[in-house]
């Protein structure tokens with residue numbers, strides 16, 4: 354008992370030390386955003402909210418308001434998440450349960466796409482979007498992001514489906530229900546924890562996406578928070594780091610909130626999604 | 630409902646699991662599919678239920694050809710080995726699901742679920758989730774769900790395998806009671822000979838996708854059709870000894886038994902002697918050897934006798950005897966109850 358307590362204590366200490374740099378960075382990000390240090394120093398001298406002014410006034414006339422951009426980001430992230438989930442729950446079920454031609458090929462393709470450095474596709478995607486007239490629109494980026502997230506989503510959901518016993522399905526069929534009804538009423542409820550985790554994960558993936566909107570939707574109309582921040586720091590001749598930090602905080606808040614709210618559920622994805 | 634399976638063949642990919650099997654079950658009969666793991670019991674069961682497609686042959690329920698009918702349309706209830714209850718539904722919802730699929734009225738569903746729950750004696754558990762039930766209770770829910778549609782056929786795939794010994798005993802008679810009360814035609818898949826013998830009207834003993842023998846439990850026990858059947862049934866198991874038939878049955882050095890009546894084989898044969906037909910308490914020709922193992926069982930002891938040529942015979946001897954390890958004995962064999970098999974394992 355004693356030794357295990359001591360062992361745990363050491364573990365906690367070691368982990369605290371290792372995560373200390375991260376915590377300190379986050380701490381200073383917050384402090385810096387609401388204070389002004391002496392030039393060249395790090396100790397806050399004065400407390401002020403001017404860095405957060407972007408919340409109630411446009412930071413300059415050429416830029417869309419932060420709320421517009423936040424709304425875009427939200428639409429982008431949630432549409433991506435919904436699309437990924439909708440396709441994953443059906444495609445993963447088929448891969449897990451149905452015996453269709455070229456199933457093995459699809460499975461192998463899924464694993465490959467899952468590990469594929471998608472950024473190498475960006476030129477091709479650009480051309481496709483241009484051809485479809487979806488270049489520089491939120492819709493286009495949503496479709497691309499959802500498509501790129503799908504292999505992960507399908508793979509995770511397939512893991513959850515695989516852990517639902519076959520017998521439940523056979524029992525449902527024997528009880529007279531159609532395959533579709535069995536899926537909807539008997540199988541889907543069993544994979545709900547996985548679905549929720551996937552929904553959150555793909556929302557966060559969309560929320561933090563930077564490259565795709567940057568390349569595929571550079572205009573002001575489709576701007577999301579990541580590209581907005583990029584523009585803020587890149588444009589100015591004299592970059593306003595305080596403002597940049599405050600926007601960064603603002604951008605990270607939903608992510609932190611979601612993790613705090615759902616961390617237990619998110620762990621599910623590792624519990625249920627590991628079986629091939 | 631009479632079930633008639635004719636020339637049934639089942640393949641998985643290139644492997645033929647069951648070839649040309651025929652089985653006929655009378656209405657209201659309960660039959661056991663008994664056999665070792667992997668012999669095709671579940672495959673046969675699921676072919677009858679409709680979950681597996683039949684690759685050859687035909688299946689009739691009564692006069693109706695159901696060979697190509699999907700499982701949803703077959704009047705069949707199935708109890709799975711792990712019960713396959715729906716974990717997100719209450720007991721009442723589980724039992725009511727087949728009725729809900731049939732779009733019955735809520736009141737009617739409630740009535741029939743209540744009725745069924747009473748029949749399997751779980752009326753007080755209807756609000757619980759399956760995870761909150763013991764193995765035996767889950768089993769009862771699974772039975773109720775399988776029977777609530779009032780199917781013509783009940784299929785049970787190793788329904789007792791996940792229960793502890795005491796519950797197994799209880800559910801054995803419970804399942805039989807339900808089957809008798811509902812008069813349903815039932816097929817029980819099991820690899821436990823005691824389950825098969827105690828619960829069923831007839832046993833179909835399977836081996837490698839074929840039916841080795843099909844008959845009543847006592848017939849199968851007393852007149853096994855083959856070496857394999859004789860070895861499968863009986864606990865403690867039957868002892869086999871090799872003998873040379875030459876007017877007499879010569880059991881190696883010094884021991885010989887007279888030929889049983891009506892048998893005129895010559896050459897190498899196998900004699901099967903059940904432990905309850907060998908021992909000092911029997912009448913008949915004797916075989917001598919040395920006591921090599923004693924296992925007390927309370928009411929009686931199991932004693933192994935090693936013959937001079939190292940073959941062994943096992944005996945059940947009532948407790949209170951004075952035999953000791955290493956003692957030389959000469960015990961009697963109940964000759965009329967021995968089983969003789971030829972070199973191919975067929976009964977003589």
Ligand SMILES: Nc1ncnc2c1ncn2[C@@H]1O[C@H](COP(=O)(O)OP(=O)(O)OP(=O)(O)O)[C@@H](O)[C@H]1O
Pocket residue numbers: 641646664665666667668669670671672673820
């Ligand atoms: N879906 C399948 N695909 C390929 N082979 C299968 C499949 N299902 C069963 N088999 C094979 O068919 C044979 C019979 O299987 P089955 O499940 O009927 O055995 P069983 O008698 O029920 O055994 P157990 O007592 O272990 O349940 C086995 O050799 C098994 O490997």
Ligand SMILES: [Mg+2]
Pocket residue numbers: 670671672786
């Ligand atoms: Mg089986």
